[in-house]
Amino acid sequence: MKGPSIGLDFQVWGQFTSWDALMAAGRAIDERGFGALYSNDHFLPPVGSAVKSGGRVDGPVFEGWMTLAGWAAATNRVQLGCLVSGAGYRTAGLLVKMATALDHASGGRAILGLGAGWYEGEHRAFGFEYPSLGDRISRFEEQARASRGLLDGESVTVTGRWV
Numbered sequence: 001m002k003g004p005s006i007g008l009d010f011q012v013w014g015q016f017t018s019w020d021a022l023m024a025a026g027r028a029i030d031e032r033g034f035g036a037l038y039s040n041d042h043f044l045p046p047v048g049s050a051v052k053s054g055g056r057v058d059g060p061v062f063e064g065w066m067t068l069a070g071w072a073a074a075t076n077r078v079q080l081g082c083l084v085s086g087a088g089y090r091t092a093g094l095l096v097k098m099a100t101a102l103d104h105a106s107g108g109r110a111i112l113g114l115g116a117g118w119y120e121g122e123h124r125a126f127g128f129e130y131p132s133l134g135d136r137i138s139r140f141e142e143q144a145r146a147s148r149g150l151l152d153g154e155s156v157t158v159t160g161r162w163v
Contacts, residue, residue: 014062030075081111092146
């Protein structure tokens with residue numbers, strides 16, 4: 001009797017690194033047979049005590065969806081996703097278009113992960129509203145509902161507070 005298998009996936013952060021190093025990491029993970037490879041959806045490096053205290057850390061960071069596009073070209077079998085796309089950064093329609101393009105570019109290996117968003121300094125630095133936790137969760141729920149419908153091929157009209 002065979003029991004459930006356990007998979008191992010990787011999230012590779014695109015901060016304080018080079019494009020070549022990111023692509024090499026993706027190829028190595030793919031070649032070693034791991035299940036999935038994830039970027040992250042941050043525009044500023046989310047590291048250090050400055051972030052925890054409401055400040056920010058400056059430095060180079062690659063945008064997560066562009067990183068996934070690079071990995072789609074650099075890898076052959078590993079699934080690709082972003083952990084996770086914050087609901088405040090992109091509309092549901094745009095995010096689903098991005099995920100669909102990645103799915104085509106990668107031969108059907110895309111994974112779409114959604115989140116409510118947590119990094120206030122990053123939201124503000126890029127002009128995104130940073131509402132209360134409850135409102136961020138409501139926005140996430142509205143975006144998830146709209147995204148699910150779009151991914152299911154439905155014609156979606158949502159009249160919510162956020163979407």
